[in-house]
Amino acid sequence: MNQVVSQLPICVVIGASHAGVNLAFSLRKEGWQGKIKLFDADPVLPYHRPPLSKAYLTSEDGIDKNLLKSAESYEKEDIQLALGTKVSSIDRENKMITLDDGSQQAYDKLVYAAGARPIIPPITGIETAKHLYPLRTAADVTHIRQALNASETKRVVIIGGGYIGLETAASLKKLGAKVTVLEREPRILARVTAPEMSNFFAKLHAEQGVDVYTHKNVVEIETQAGLNQVKCSDGTQYTADIIIVGVGIRVNSELAASAGIKLDNGILVDEMACTNDKDIYAIGDCTYHFNPHYDRYIRLESVQNAVDQAKVAAAAICGKAPVYNTLPWFWSDQYGIKLQMVGLSTGYTHIVMREEAGDDTKFSVWYFKDETLLAVDAINNAKAYVIGTKFIKGGDKVCQTKLADSTVEFKPANLLID
Amino acid sequence: MAKITFITTDNESVTLEADSGSVMELAVQNNIKGIDGDCGGVCSCATCHVHVAPEHVEKAGEASEIEKDMLELDDNADEFSRLCCQLDVTDQLDGIILRVAV
Numbered sequence: 001m002n003q004v005v006s007q008l009p010i011c012v013v014i015g016a017s018h019a020g021v022n023l024a025f026s027l028r029k030e031g032w033q034g035k036i037k038l039f040d041a042d043p044v045l046p047y048h049r050p051p052l053s054k055a056y057l058t059s060e061d062g063i064d065k066n067l068l069k070s071a072e073s074y075e076k077e078d079i080q081l082a083l084g085t086k087v088s089s090i091d092r093e094n095k096m097i098t099l100d101d102g103s104q105q106a107y108d109k110l111v112y113a114a115g116a117r118p119i120i121p122p123i124t125g126i127e128t129a130k131h132l133y134p135l136r137t138a139a140d141v142t143h144i145r146q147a148l149n150a151s152e153t154k155r156v157v158i159i160g161g162g163y164i165g166l167e168t169a170a171s172l173k174k175l176g177a178k179v180t181v182l183e184r185e186p187r188i189l190a191r192v193t194a195p196e197m198s199n200f201f202a203k204l205h206a207e208q209g210v211d212v213y214t215h216k217n218v219v220e221i222e223t224q225a226g227l228n229q230v231k232c233s234d235g236t237q238y239t240a241d242i243i244i245v246g247v248g249i250r251v252n253s254e255l256a257a258s259a260g261i262k263l264d265n266g267i268l269v270d271e272m273a274c275t276n277d278k279d280i281y282a283i284g285d286c287t288y289h290f291n292p293h294y295d296r297y298i299r300l301e302s303v304q305n306a307v308d309q310a311k312v313a314a315a316a317i318c319g320k321a322p323v324y325n326t327l328p329w330f331w332s333d334q335y336g337i338k339l340q341m342v343g344l345s346t347g348y349t350h351i352v353m354r355e356e357a358g359d360d361t362k363f364s365v366w367y368f369k370d371e372t373l374l375a376v377d378a379i380n381n382a383k384a385y386v387i388g389t390k391f392i393k394g395g396d397k398v399c400q401t402k403l404a405d406s407t408v409e410f411k412p413a414n415l416l417i418d
Numbered sequence: 419m420a421k422i423t424f425i426t427t428d429n430e431s432v433t434l435e436a437d438s439g440s441v442m443e444l445a446v447q448n449n450i451k452g453i454d455g456d457c458g459g460v461c462s463c464a465t466c467h468v469h470v471a472p473e474h475v476e477k478a479g480e481a482s483e484i485e486k487d488m489l490e491l492d493d494n495a496d497e498f499s500r501l502c503c504q505l506d507v508t509d510q511l512d513g514i515i516l517r518v519a520v
């Protein structure tokens with residue numbers, strides 16, 4: 001009897017986090033019949049990253065309470081996971097990847113979802129510092145929790161006053177630590193928000209008993225008998241049992257670069273998340289992509305971008321012609337305060353503050369470029385976030401005077417230019 | 419212990435039992451189609467939208483202000499809509515039927 005063995009195509013994914021995992025499940029939703037195999041260096045079943053600096057850090061939960069998908073879900077959808085496996089190279093000519101144990105895996109379609117890693121700045125003495133951690137993985141959280149539990153004095157210095165640094169400060173404070181945040185810029189969150197927002201968060205942390213210092217350029221860490229002195233260029237120094245580094249990320253682009261995949265501030269992809277190789281897609285934190293709303297190329301570090309690009313790439317791999325055209329959004333939770341952001345504020349000419357009568361922990365900052373609404377940051381104000389989303393999506397003309405007037409009822413119809 | 423029934427957009431009905439966690443976690447754990455839970459359950463993404471069967475509205479209780487506001491993002495939201503990451507599994511939910519939103 002003649003047996004015809006039909007070879008199913010295989011889609012191989014490098015990186016099984018928000019982007020890679022959503023891609024795999026989206027492929028099945030789009031009807032991909034072939035195999036799907038995900039590789040990740042992290043040995044843990046893929047988990048949500050945002051809670052790592054927020055609720056998960058303060059809980060006693062194991063990572064099993066924080067998974068992107070259950071183990072059974074992968075089985076049910078016939079998605080193979082190779083965890084604790086690092087990919088070491090890509091051979092585009094033979095459509096093959098090599099793993100760090102030397103074995104190889106062929107692909108028909110390859111998805112690069114390798115994300116990013118924390119920057120460890122070249123500070124003198126940083127390699128020998130005791131209990132110094134970044135915060136990107138479940139293992140990092142375990143280390144931080146252990147170090148905190150083992151420390152009596154619990155003095156934590158956080159280098160970097162961005163979202164991750166500030167969220168970690170709030171969480172560790174809740175766990176009883178004495179927390180100091182050192183920010184190099186003149187204000188915290190300088191890269192991502194207006195001064196009004198920076199002031200709000202600086203005040204919030206101060207009220208909660210966290211010391212936030214700006215203009216602090218850390219130049220050296222001196223460690224003696226297990227105790228760190230964190231030294232700044234202005235001569236000040238801070239004692240730390242534990243140091244957390246939160247100064248930004250670097251894209252994991254090396255594998256792609258050595259395979260000749262085009263880079264430009266990340267992996268360069270088109271509107272279908274495809275690279276310069278038609279069989280290789282890239283999604284998530286590692287990509288540099290075009291955003292039609294803002295008419296420019298951007299790199300985003302957000303769950304929204306990872307999930308939405310995953311859906312676009314999955315549709316494209318299944319032969320459709322999707323176009324990535326979504327509005328960026330993001331959130332941050334610190335002490336019971338909820339920040340929600342939509343849009344990109346870069347290039348704004350001015351802001352409009354919208355306060356809600358009788359509640360100073362509920363307001364929103366609206367970023368305009370002349371008449372055009374670019375972005376909204378909403379504090380404890382999901383309504384502002386939702387209205388802002390609709391206005392930006394619709395390209396609506398907002399009446400800035402009415403918006404700023406808290407006696408005008410907060411409804412879309414009331415806020416537009418007649 | 420509460421029995422919770424999800425009806426997916428393909429009209430598949432799945433009944434699950436649980437005694438803790440949120441309804442979103444239960445759904446994701448069991449791969450219920452259409453419940454993504456992208457924000458991990460902090461009422462930030464609105465990808466866990468369900469419609470409570472009208473006769474079960476009392477079991478679910480009332481949505482918080484932020485949840486109601488977030489539901490406005492979705493044009494398919496109605497008076498029975500909930501973000502199920504905000505529904506804690508308790509005995510009170512026993513027997514509830516939830517239709518996954520389109």
Ligand SMILES: Cc1cc2nc3c(=O)[nH]c(=O)nc-3n(C[C@H](O)[C@H](O)[C@H](O)COP(=O)(O)OP(=O)(O)OC[C@H]3O[C@@H](n4cnc5c(N)ncnc54)[C@H](O)[C@@H]3O)c2cc1C
Binds near residue numbers: 052
């Ligand atoms: C503490 C923290 C808080 C955050 N809070 C928020 C928030 O509130 N809201 C929000 O929207 N976003 C938040 N983010 C950002 C969000 O988590 C990221 O945007 C998201 O994880 C990006 O997903 P990704 O899959 O593109 O990349 P990553 O999550 O970086 O995943 C990449 C994966 O690839 C693997 N990998 C890399 N190279 C290799 C290799 N050679 N071989 C095998 N595997 C490899 C890595 O191990 C990793 O698991 C937060 C991030 C952190 C760290």
Ligand code: FES
Binds near residue numbers: 456458462502504
């Ligand atoms: S899981 Fe994000 S809003 Fe419910």
